[in-house]
Amino acid sequence: MKICNVCKIPKCEGDYYKDKNSPDKVGYTCKECSNKRNLKYRNDNPESTKSSTKAYRIKNLHRLRKQNIEYVNKRLLEDPAYKTRFRMKNLFNANLSRGGYTKKSRLTNIIGCSYEELTEHLNNNPYGFKMGEQGIDLDHIKPIKDSNSLDSFESLWHYTNLQLLPSHYNRAIKRDKPFDKTHFKIWLEKTL
Numbered sequence: 090m091k092i093c094n095v096c097k098i099p100k101c102e103g104d105y106y107k108d109k110n111s112p113d114k115v116g117y118t119c120k121e122c123s124n125k126r127n128l129k130y131r132n133d134n135p136e137s138t139k140s141s142t143k144a145y146r147i148k149n150l151h152r153l154r155k156q157n158i159e160y161v162n163k164r165l166l167e168d169p170a171y172k173t174r175f176r177m178k179n180l181f182n183a184n185l186s187r188g189g190y191t192k193k194s195r196l197t198n199i200i201g202c203s204y205e206e207l208t209e210h211l212n213n214n215p216y217g218f219k220m221g222e223q224g225i226d227l228d229h230i231k232p233i234k235d236s237n238s239l240d241s242f243e244s245l246w247h248y249t250n251l252q253l254l255p256s257h258y259n260r261a262i263k264r265d266k267p268f269d270k271t272h273f274k275i276w277l278e279k280t281l
């Protein structure tokens with residue numbers, strides 16, 4: 090047991106942060122008091138904390154950026170729902186700004202389900218298309234072009250209006266037209 094120099098309460102070693110300058114390598118102030126002191130310092134000196142964080146970021150920009158890219162690539166490989174989320178966010182934001190809109194609600198609220206559920210919904214098709222596969226596009230059954238307000242734009246991003254299509258069919262044939270299942274089936278049979 091060790092007595093904290095701030096609250097004067099005897100506490101066990103695990104309640105203190107390590108301090109290599111202290112004879113027993115255990116700090117003088119308990120974790121609870123240390124945390125309070127640090128929080129108070131940050132509240133009293135918002136500019137100093139902000140600028141030191143900023144300086145750290147600038148100094149480590151390259152390393153942090155590389156770390157972030159590595160992290161994103163790893164998650165994209167390992168986690169299908171993360172891949173869906175990544176694709177959806179990019180597509181949605183690009184389309185949003187193209188339409189001149191500003192988002193007002195969370196993307197998952199607009200989609201109407203989680204990214205896990207969306208991935209499952211998209212991958213559950215009779216053709217074996219998988220989200221994130223090469224040559225497979227995310228398609229809006231009722232085209233985005235039809236939206237004339239933010240509300241209708243958002244409603245077209247509901248999961249029930251999303252499906253997977255081969256890129257060629259989506260980009261060169263369907264384009265901005267509504268999806269026609271019969272037409273697609275005939276095209277697919279001819280193509281395969």
Ligand SMILES: [Zn+2]
Nearest residue numbers: 093096119122
């Ligand atoms: Zn204490």
